[in-house]
Amino acid sequence: MTRYIIKRLLGLIPVIIGVSICAFLLIHLIPGDPARAILGERATPESLAAVREQLGLNDPLHIQYLRFMGQLIQGDFGRSVITNSLVIEEFAERFPATMELSIAAMTIAILVGVLAGVISAVKQYSWFDNISMIGALFGVSVPIFWLGLMMQWLFAFKLGLLDASARLSVELRLDNITNFYVLDSILTGNWEALFDSLKHLILPSLALATIPMAIIARMTRSSMLEVLRQDYIRTARAKGLKEKVVIFRHALKNAFLPVLTVMGLQFGTLLGGAVLTETIFSWPGIGRLMYEAIMQRDFPVVQSGILIISLIFVFINLVVDILYSFVDPRIRVN
Amino acid sequence: MAENLLAIEDLKTYFYTPSGVVKAVDGVSFSLKKGETLGVVGESGSGKSITAMSILQLIPSPPGKIAGGRIVFNGDNLLEKSEEEIRRIRGNDISMIFQDPMTSLNPVLTIGEQLTEVIVLHQKLDKTAAAARAAEMLRLVGIPEAEKRLKSYPHEFSGGMRQRAMIAIALSCHPKLLIADEPTTALDVTIQAQILELMNDLKDKFETSIMLITHDLGVVAEVCDHVVVMYAGRPVEYADVETLFEAPLHPYTWGLLASLPKIEERGKQRLEAIEGTPPDLRHMPTGCAFAPRCSKAQTVCREKQPLYRQVREGHYVACHY
Numbered sequence: 001m002t003r004y005i006i007k008r009l010l011g012l013i014p015v016i017i018g019v020s021i022c023a024f025l026l027i028h029l030i031p032g033d034p035a036r037a038i039l040g041e042r043a044t045p046e047s048l049a050a051v052r053e054q055l056g057l058n059d060p061l062h063i064q065y066l067r068f069m070g071q072l073i074q075g076d077f078g079r080s081v082i083t084n085s086l087v088i089e090e091f092a093e094r095f096p097a098t099m100e101l102s103i104a105a106m107t108i109a110i111l112v113g114v115l116a117g118v119i120s121a122v123k124q125y126s127w128f129d130n131i132s133m134i135g136a137l138f139g140v141s142v143p144i145f146w147l148g149l150m151m152q153w154l155f156a157f158k159l160g161l162l163d164a165s166a167r168l169s170v171e172l173r174l175d176n177i178t179n180f181y182v183l184d185s186i187l188t189g190n191w192e193a194l195f196d197s198l199k200h201l202i203l204p205s206l207a208l209a210t211i212p213m214a215i216i217a218r219m220t221r222s223s224m225l226e227v228l229r230q231d232y233i234r235t236a237r238a239k240g241l242k243e244k245v246v247i248f249r250h251a252l253k254n255a256f257l258p259v260l261t262v263m264g265l266q267f268g269t270l271l272g273g274a275v276l277t278e279t280i281f282s283w284p285g286i287g288r289l290m291y292e293a294i295m296q297r298d299f300p301v302v303q304s305g306i307l308i309i310s311l312i313f314v315f316i317n318l319v320v321d322i323l324y325s326f327v328d329p330r331i332r333v334n
Numbered sequence: 335m336a337e338n339l340l341a342i343e344d345l346k347t348y349f350y351t352p353s354g355v356v357k358a359v360d361g362v363s364f365s366l367k368k369g370e371t372l373g374v375v376g377e378s379g380s381g382k383s384i385t386a387m388s389i390l391q392l393i394p395s396p397p398g399k400i401a402g403g404r405i406v407f408n409g410d411n412l413l414e415k416s417e418e419e420i421r422r423i424r425g426n427d428i429s430m431i432f433q434d435p436m437t438s439l440n441p442v443l444t445i446g447e448q449l450t451e452v453i454v455l456h457q458k459l460d461k462t463a464a465a466a467r468a469a470e471m472l473r474l475v476g477i478p479e480a481e482k483r484l485k486s487y488p489h490e491f492s493g494g495m496r497q498r499a500m501i502a503i504a505l506s507c508h509p510k511l512l513i514a515d516e517p518t519t520a521l522d523v524t525i526q527a528q529i530l531e532l533m534n535d536l537k538d539k540f541e542t543s544i545m546l547i548t549h550d551l552g553v554v555a556e557v558c559d560h561v562v563v564m565y566a567g568r569p570v571e572y573a574d575v576e577t578l579f580e581a582p583l584h585p586y587t588w589g590l591l592a593s594l595p596k597i598e599e600r601g602k603q604r605l606e607a608i609e610g611t612p613p614d615l616r617h618m619p620t621g622c623a624f625a626p627r628c629s630k631a632q633t634v635c636r637e638k639q640p641l642y643r644q645v646r647e648g649h650y651v652a653c654h655y
Contacts, residue, residue, distance in 0.1 A: 231437040237392055239452045239503070240424030249451075253442045328442055329487040 001325075008318050015314055016307075023306040024068050027299045028061070038081055038297045051081065055299070072307070078300035080293075087304045091286060096179035097167060098278070098285030102270040104205035109213035110263060114252075117220025117259075121228060122247055132217060139214025148207040148280040155203060163200045165282035172196055204281035208274055212266035219262045223255040230254070257328055264320030268313035338406070339543050340389070340511060341365040345403035347381075347388045350396065354616035358384040360567040362403075363642065366511070366560075371537065371544040373558035373575070375551060375590065379612055381567040382547045386513045390424050408510065426456040429504040433516040435496035439488040445472070445499050446484030449506060456507045471502040474539075475532060494525035501532060508540045515547045530557055551594055555579060560648075563587050566613050566623040569642060572650040583651040585628045622654070630655065 027034050035051040036043060051057075056064055071078065077087040116136070120129040156164035167181050168174060174193045177184050182201065185194035227233065228251055236250040237243075271286075278287035286305065293301035325331055347359035359381040366372045374382045387393050388400055389412065405412040407428065412420065424430075432438040440448060449468040453459055459467060465484065472480035475498040488496055497517060504512055514533065518526040534557055537544055546558060554561055554575065561578045563571040563586065571584040582588055589608035610627035613619055619626060625635040634654050642652040 231432060231434060232440040234392060235430075235432065235438045235500075235503075236440065238390055238424055238430040240421045240426055240455060241451070242421065245451075250440050250443070254440070329444075330441060330489050 001322075005318075005322065008321065012311075012314055012318075016311065019307060019310040020069060020072065021065070023303040024065050026303060026306070027055070034299065038299065054081070068303075077304040077307075080298050080301050082293075082296050082298045082301075087301050090289060090301065091304070091308055093179070094284060094286045094289045097283060098271060098274055098287060100167075100180045100182060101201070101205055101208060101274060101278070101283055101285060102267065104201050105208035105270055106212065106263070106267050108205060108209040109216055109266070112209075113213040113216030114220050114259065116217040118224055118247065118252060120217070120221040121224030121255075124225065129221075133221070136214040136217045139210045140218075142210065144207055144210065145276050145280055147210060148204070148277060151203050151207055152280070161199075162203050163196075164203060165200075167197060167200050167283065168193065169196050169200075204277050204283050207281070208270060208277045212263075212270065215262055215266060216259060219259050220255065223258050224251060227251045227255040253327065257324065260320060260323060260327060264317050268316045271309065271312050271316070337368060338365045339368045339408065340545070341404075341406040342385070342389070343404040343406065345385065345388060345405060346401040347384050347393060347398060348401045349398045351616075356615045357567055357618065358398075358615060359388060360618075361642075362564070362567070362569055364562045364569055364572055366543055366545055368510075369537075369541060369543055370559040371534075371546055371557055373554040373561040374545060374547045374564060375549060375554055375561060376564035377549060377612060379566075379615070380564040382564055383515050384567075385564075386430065386515050386545065386547055389513065390428060390430060391420050392424075392430075422456070425452050425504075425509075426507045427509055428511045428513065429507070429509040430513040430515065431497070431500045431504045431517050434520045435493055435500055436520065438500055439496055441488055443487075444484065445486050445488065445491070449484070449499070449503050452503055453506050467506065468502075471506045472499070474505075474536065475499070475502045476528075477502070493521055494528065497521060497525075497529055498532065501529070501536070505536055505540055505542065509542055511543050511545065512537070513545045513547070516549070517546070518553060519548070519550070526553070533557070551579075551590060563590065566618065567615060568623065568652065569650070570624065570652045572648075574648060577649055583645065583649070584624075584653050585630050586624050589627075622652075 030037055033048070034055065034057060035048045038051055039047055056067060059067070075088070077091075079086055080090065083090075116132045120126075120132050123129055152164040155162045163169070172193050174181060174184055174190055174197075175188050177187055181197040182194060185191070185197055233246060233251055236246045241250070274283070274285060274287035275291050276287075277283065278285045279291050282288070286309070290302065290305045290309075292298075293305065341363075342365070343363050345359055345362045346357070349356040349358055362381065362385050364372070364374075374385065376382050384393065384398075389405055389407075391400070391412070393400065400413060403413070407423070412423070415423070439445070446465065446468055449471060450461070450464040453464040453467050454461070457464070457467070468484055469480040472483055477483050477495060477498055488499075491499060501517075512533075517533070518529050521529060530553060533544065536542070544557075546553070548554060558575050560572065560574050562569050563578070563584065565586050571578065571582065571587050573582075578587065579591065582591060586608070589606075592606040593608065608627055609629075613623055613626065619636070621634070621636040621638055622628070622631070622640050625631040628635065632654070638654070640652045640654045642650055644650050
């Protein structure tokens with residue numbers, strides 16, 4: 001198992017090199033002078049030269065790339081050209097917010113998606129199946145920014161049940177330990193903050209969960225339908241097992257494999273791609289950091305962001321591959 | 335004379351498909367005595383497996399439905415039992431093994447898990463006792479290092495071993511009836527013989543009756559006491575195995591017997607085949623279902639369905655002649 005993981009980690013090297021080239025070239029792919037793009041039309045020649053010097057744009061391309069990589073290997077992700085703070089620190093600060101949101105969204109998506117998929121498959125063509133599959137089709141097709149706005153309007157402004165932006169109400173104080181607000185509230189016994197942070201978390205995580213929930217539900221349904229036709233399901237029934245046991249122990253465990261793949265891909269996408277949701281809900285995560293960096297043409301932040309998000313994505317898929325071997329003994333690696 | 339363990343009376347199992355009602359089983363009657371092995375033979379689509387699945391009510395519904403008849407097991411009509419009561423019978427009083435051992439075991443559960451779950455369910459043993467019983471069953475079916483093998487997954491077993499494991503699962507609650515649906519068809523010949531021998535041994539040990547579904551008359555000759563021949567969803571002949579092989583009455587049985595390869599005729603001629611194909615179960619001919627393929631068919635055969643009648647003590651046939 002250890003050997004397998006090491007092998008997979010070594011396999012990451014070409015991926016990282018590929019991603020780093022893409023991220024590096026980003027700054028050179030926009031038309032014109034990057035320094036002018038950062039500073040805008042009215043920049044003085046002196047400030048342009050200073051930015052060029054800071055970004056090392058005067059050197060040949062391959063030297064720039066080698067320097068870029070050399071710094072990365074030393075853990076130096078550069079400084080923001082706007083705030084001059086260390087990129088790595090900005091990410092470290094924002095990451096728990098995104099992680100908290102993604103975990104909440106993924107939990108909702110898995111619980112609802114798998115359950116809806118299983119019931120739909122078992123009661124194929126029933127009203128439940130029809131409604132949940134239409135719902136799932138709606139879920140994958142609806143634009144998230146629209147759905148997010150509608151949810152804010154209904155639950156926050158009309159009904160006043162939940163909060164529409166930020167992670168915590170401004171008047172509340174919370175000691176940060178992990179920067180996961182829900183976790184921190186529990187750790188410090190701050191129940192008021194726990195309740196408040198949950199109220200803030202529900203809407204964005206529901207919005208973010210919509211697409212993965214729909215995909216997981218559809219995937220689970222089709223995978224379950226396939227498995228329920230198998231001979232070993234007939235064997236399980238012939239043993240006199242209760243239908244519940246047949247469905248959850250014998251069928252779902254087999255049907256879960258393709259669903260697990262989708263979960264991994266979706267989770268990776270959530271972590272990196274919460275840009276829209278975080279922007280709409282003013283959620284201070286890396287999605288919104290990226291959005292701000294792009295708007296301000298803060299290239300070092302965008303470059304490092306792409307790299308970090310890609311690494312997380314690849315890492316999550318590695319975890320999924322390892323999880324595979326726990327679910328399916330046939331691909332268990334020694 | 336031993337009493338009947340299982341009596342099927344005029345069983346009808348239909349499938350309601352968009353292109354019409356498929357009468358997969360249409361008036362099947364036969365009985366099975368305690369301690370005997372009954373062979374059910376017939377070509378693909380003759381309703382053998384559907385009959386077996388009907389006994390345990392494992393017919394996928396919809397589209398399938400048991401449309402009529404009685405299945406009397408140990409004096410009770412199974413068709414009148416509730417789902418819960420049937421579940422208590424499945425795997426306990428009546429168990430079943432299937433054709434393809436490669437796909438009949440769950441690939442993500444260990445052999446031990448699949449074996450103990452049925453023991454825990456029906457015998458109400460705790461985990462440790464069930465595991466001991468499971469290991470004992472594996473030893474009985476001839477799997478070496480049984481304790482270790484309980485932790486194996488089906489893909490670590492060969493085809494023959496998987497079928498042995500299936501037999502262990504099926505017999506673990508000492509059922510009164512074992513339904514074996516083509517248990518050796520997917521296995522190679524040497525393994526076939528071993529599995530048949532194993533079934534025969536365990537049948538005596540556990541006093542289990544066997545209903546053996548097969549299209550292999552060689553297997554029938556080897557292990558069965560009585561045989562019922564099915565064609566197009568109906569029984570056409572029932573007799574003890576000697577009578578059936580020596581004095582078959584139905585032209586379809588003749589055809590089946592003639593199609594067996596014989597060693598003395600090797601290389602001399604082509605194998606005998608029954609001309610034509612079985613009828614479409616959605617549009618059955620009015621008369622005898624076999625008439626279109628029968629060399630002896632007369633006008634009456636095409637017009638009237640023959641009665642399934644007793645011609646001699648213990649010998650039934652459905653033919654006008």
